[in-house]
Amino acid sequence: MTRTARIDSFDPLVVRLRAAGCVFAEEEAALLMDAASSPGELESMAVRRIAGEPLEQVVGWAEFAGLRILLDPGVFVPRRRTEFLVSVALGLPLDPAPVVVDLCCGSGAVGAALLSALPGCDLYAADIEPAAVACARRNLPPSRVYEGDLFAPLPTGLRGRIAVLAANVPYVATSDIPFLPAEARDHEPLSALDGGDDGLAVARRVARGAREWLAPGGHVLIEATEAQVPLAERAFTDAGLSVRVAVDEEWEARVVVGTAGPVRGQ
Structure with missing residues (x-):
């Protein structure tokens, strides 16, 4: 019509x-x-x-970073402010063909945006939600999208090789979930929203695992609220990563970037 x-x-x-x-x-x-x-x-x-179903799920797509991301019912709707995470990742010093992982990928929006801007990158993605994985396989090379908890489903050959680990982890505190808009609360998976007591439970798990998977000089990026930033920084430093925070005032977005140092002895 x-x-x-x-x-x-x-x-x-x-x-x-x-x-x-x-x-x-x-x-x-x-x-x-x-x-x-x-x-x-x-x-x-x-x-x-x-x-009350999100418009993006109804029409079957969401706009993200200039791309049309296919979207299915029950899949997390990519937020426009997350485009800032993509821009921060693209501003990092990268080799021509970096290994890139979209962790907690949802529909694969972040991975699709990075692949569009870095067509030579070696991209992988993973999510714990079967519906999200099926959706991401429509937006990304399907053989590169894995189902499972965080790093668990990724090919073991990626250990120590990842240049960019973009982890769009849930960061809403459990106590705040009832106050989310009904569109999110009723139509998006809880696993994509609930970040535990202070919203950083999944982020801490990513930080603890990242050092093993990042290449020397590789980066892990997460979003956080202003109040969460100090705790996120501590989680990254406790994991042996150097940390910086990027801020976009227009979107009120904050991205915490952890960088792995060189392997000892180098």
Whole structure:
């Protein structure tokens, strides 16, 4: 079903979306109309959106770093602020063909953005959620996407070779989960949101494992809130990594970067 006219504020679909609390009802109506192949499908999609399902899951894609990332129901929706993590990774000193890992990859958005900007990179990805892995295999080379907990499913030959470990770990404190928007709370996997008591439980596990997997001079990157940054820095330094923090005020985004030193004796 192709949209042939501009959507105005009095369009019945716009009115229904606005009544359901959609702030950008005109834009959402246009996206739904563009995505639907028939009036029946449009109505089905509208019902899903009005019921609170994330728009990206309804239309089947999310925009991220200039790419259209295919998205399935029940898969974590990539956040636009995570584009800052990608930009920080791309600003690192890298060889022409670095080994790159998208850990906790979800839909594979971060990996897809890095692969697009670094077409010569040797990319791998992993996630614990089967639905996320199936989705990521639609956005990345499918044979390079693995299912399992953090580093466990990665090929053992990657140990000591990873130049960029982009770990989009969950970092919402468990006590804050009930206060998340219903779109996230009800339609995204808890494993992609819940970071434990202080939001950094998974980040600490990544930090502890990273040193074994990073190449000398390799980097691990995570997101954190302003309040979490000091604790994240400590987790990285305790794991033997040097640390710096990159900040983007516009997105209120903070990326903690841990860097592995040279192997002893070198």
